[in-house]
Amino acid sequence: MSNGYNEKVIEVFSNPKNVGKIDNADGVGTVGNATCGDIMKIYLKIKNNIIVDAKFQTFGCAAAIATSSTATEMIIGKTVDEAERLTNADVVENLGGLPAQKMHCSVLAEEAIREAIKDYRAKQK
């Protein structure tokens, strides 16, 4: 495909992991992308401060789908603090890069995870 995506991105986009929602999630984050108007929703299941499950739903492009799949995989098993430190650059690196005009898509997952953690913390109080 001459769409500028590398093979890993296409592979992840074709078989994304952690798609869907978690009923009774401990934290839910929804963000919109200022650049393209697309939307991302992340659900977290958290036990003893560890992220035991993460799922996403997106109205977004192939890059948004691939980055959210990878980002959710990267945070499962991490502590909440570790997950909060995950950046879009980490996710893009894991995917072996994204076309320049698609970098903004990777921000969606990062921001949605942070929102979900914020939601989780608010619920803890």
Added chain:
Amino acid sequence: MDRIYFDHAATTPVSRKVLDKMMPYFSDVFGNAHSQHGFGRQAIKGVDEARSQVAKAIGCLPNEVYFTGSGTEANNWAVKGAALAKKAKGKHIITSQIEHPSVLNNCKWLEKQGYEVTYLPVDSEGFVIVDELKKAIREDTILVSIMLANNEVGSIQPYKQINEVIKQYKGCLYHVDAVQAIGAIKVDVKDIGCDLLTLSGHKFYGPKGVGALYIRNGLKIEKLIIAGAQERSMRGGTTNTPAVVGIGQAIEDAVANMDEYSTHCQTLRDRFINRVENEIPMVKLNGPRANRLPNNANFSFDFIEGEGILFRLDLAGIAVSSGSACSSGSLEPSHVLQAMGVDIVLCHGSIRFSFGSANTIEQVDYAVEKLKEIVKFLREMSPLFNLNEGESKNV
């Protein structure tokens, strides 16, 4: 199933017959068509024949046909060349909001040079609103450039009514981008009443990188590519003989086969539209149901993004386009759909399917089945869709 190509509005393969006609001109008949010797004369014979073929196809004289390096170049030439030639008369240009970038962006460039441009709106089906043209046109309007048929939604513009309006304004030129129309509908410059008309070879089974501009006899526009005596001193650069020979044969064949070709495409297109509308919920056909190019279908799928559909179809071996190929590098949803007032979310989820000679009913049916799976999969992934669960039970 072999790979399936449903993107004929982006480009078509060169037909066998056209290819055979072109082949000798690469190395046997390699002469420069402008040379004074036998080699050159052999080449110019091919070019002359092609010029006659194009002229016959669009109902003009051979000396009204100028070959260019693409449809894009012909549009550049028509718009800039007319604007520069007529600037003493006025600096107002009218075009539509749904033109190809090769017209739109030239108009934007002219605005920077001190011209004033009116971008006519279109209705919800993608037709230019002729009353708006009546309101916009004035004594200092020097050019109206409106395409014959839109490349994204296939709407065939009301060119007769448009010409009726323009005719009232003496000295106002009428340019028509007919790139998508050749071979699909009748294109006759006298019938349209235009002064300038653009063609591109690769949209009707001819080669890429060759186009033509019809310039009505008696009309003088400024040159775009300035050099020597080629194309009667109107367009510089050594003639691309194989490509020119190719576009000539291709247009002759396209016009000869038009009825059969458009019926074939329309049969596939209508079956596709019917099945998609009946079997996939929450879809919207973009563009009109009548006065539409026979090979064009364009759908928006609620709650999902076009790129996901496009790539998944590609992985299944089915080639389509989202918006238009030229703008797929940009993030802006299609300017055509936006001009038609299509909801911005639906613009994001739009896909164009354009059919052609090698397509079959079996391919259409296979694509519909794949599309059903893909849309279902992506909708399950969509937060927007899940907000709408009430109405999505049976999807």
